[in-house]
Amino acid sequence: MKPSNFFGETGLDRMSERRGDTVWLAELKRAPDALFSPVWRTRSFIDQSDAETPRSAHLDAAAIAGLTDDESEIIFLGYRSGVPYFSMDVSHLEEPESHPSLIGKGEFADIRDVSLFMPREEGAMLAYAKAIAYWHHTHRFCGRCGSPTVTEEAGHVRRCGNPECNTQHFPRTDSAVIMLVHRGDKVILARKKGWPEGRHSILAGFVEPGETLEGAVTREVLEEVGVPVTNVRYHSSQPWPFPGNLMLGYFAEALSDDLTVCDDELEHARWFTRDELMEEALAFRKQPTAVSIARRLLAEWVTGEEP
Numbered sequence: 052m053k054p055s056n057f058f059g060e061t062g063l064d065r066m067s068e069r070r071g072d073t074v075w076l077a078e079l080k081r082a083p084d085a086l087f088s089p090v091w092r093t094r095s096f097i098d099q100s101d102a103e104t105p106r107s108a109h110l111d112a113a114a115i116a117g118l119t120d121d122e123s124e125i126i127f128l129g130y131r132s133g134v135p136y137f138s139m140d141v142s143h144l145e146e147p148e149s150h151p152s153l154i155g156k157g158e159f160a161d162i163r164d165v166s167l168f169m170p171r172e173e174g175a176m177l178a179y180a181k182a183i184a185y186w187h188h189t190h191r192f193c194g195r196c197g198s199p200t201v202t203e204e205a206g207h208v209r210r211c212g213n214p215e216c217n218t219q220h221f222p223r224t225d226s227a228v229i230m231l232v233h234r235g236d237k238v239i240l241a242r243k244k245g246w247p248e249g250r251h252s253i254l255a256g257f258v259e260p261g262e263t264l265e266g267a268v269t270r271e272v273l274e275e276v277g278v279p280v281t282n283v284r285y286h287s288s289q290p291w292p293f294p295g296n297l298m299l300g301y302f303a304e305a306l307s308d309d310l311t312v313c314d315d316e317l318e319h320a321r322w323f324t325r326d327e328l329m330e331e332a333l334a335f336r337k338q339p340t341a342v343s344i345a346r347r348l349l350a351e352w353v354t355g356e357e358p
C-alpha cells in the first residue's frame with residue numbers, strides 16, 4: 052500500500068454511528084481530556100513556539116466556555132488515542148489571538164504554509180476541521196427554500212428550520228481531477244494567472260455533473276492545452292480544503308506534442324523534460340506546495356515509480 056497523501060490520514064475514529072446521541076455528546080464535550088480546535092476565517096490554530104515543528108494548538112473544555120454561546124456549532128471530529136477531538140468556528144471574533152481563551156496558545160495560520168513540517172495526522176485533522184467549517188459557513192440557509200438551517204448529528208448535518216421543508220443537508224466535497232500528462236521523456240506543466248513567481252503545476256479541473264473521472268481528465272486536458280490523451284490511470288486522492296475539494300490524481304499519456312493554451316485562466320503551459328523537473332524538484336522540495344498531490348505525482352514520474 053502506498054502511503055497516503057498529505058491531509059489524507061487523520062488517525063481519527065469518526066464514530067459516525069454515535070453522532071446522533073446528544074446525551075453522550077454533551078458529556079463528551081465536558082470530558083476533561085476533550086480537545087477543541089478553533090478555526091478562524093479559513094485559518095487553523097497553530098502552536099509555532101517550536102519553529103521547526105509547528106503543532107496543532109488545542110483548547111480544553113474550560114477554555115472554550117467563553118468562545119461560543121451555541122454549543123450545537125461545536126463539531127465532533129472523532130476519537131484518536133482515546134481522546135475526543137472537536138472543532139469550532141470562531142470567525143465571529145475580530146481579534147481572536149487576543150481573546151482571553153486563546154491568548155498565548157497559538158496563532159491562526161494557513162495550513163498550506165505549515166503542514167509540511169507538522170505531524171501528518173495533525174495536519175490532516177486541521178484540514179478536516181477547516182473543510183467542515185467552510186461547509187457550515189456556506190450552508191447557513193436552505194438551498195431549497197431559503198430558511199435558516201440548524202446543526203444536527205454533532206455538526207455533520209444541517210437541517211432546514213422550516214418544518215414544511217425539513218430538508219437535511221450533508222457536508223459536500225467537490226471532486227476535482229489533477230493529472231500528470233506525459234509523452235516520452237516530458238510532461239506538461241502550466242502556470243495560472245496570479246500565481247507566485249516561478250510556480251507551475253500539472254493540469255487540474257473540476258468534475259462536471261454527468262461525467263466520469265476519466266472523462267473529466269480527457270476533457271480538461273483538451274480544453275486547457277488542446278492535447279488529446281489516452282491511457283488515463285488513477286493514482287490516489289487527496290482531501291484539499293481550499294476550500295472544499297477532493298483531488299483525484301491521474302497519469303495520462305498525450306497523443307500529440309502540439310500544445311496550445313486555450314484556457315483564459317492559464318498564463319502559460321509547456322512541456323518540461325525529466326532533467327528540468329529534477330532541478331525544479333530540488334528547488335521546490337522545501338516549499339509549502341510540497342504537500343500537494345501534484346508534487347507527489349511529479350516526484351514519482353521523475354523517479355520512474357509511476358505505474
Ligand SMILES: [Zn+2]
Nearest residue numbers: 193196211216
Ligand atoms: Zn428548506
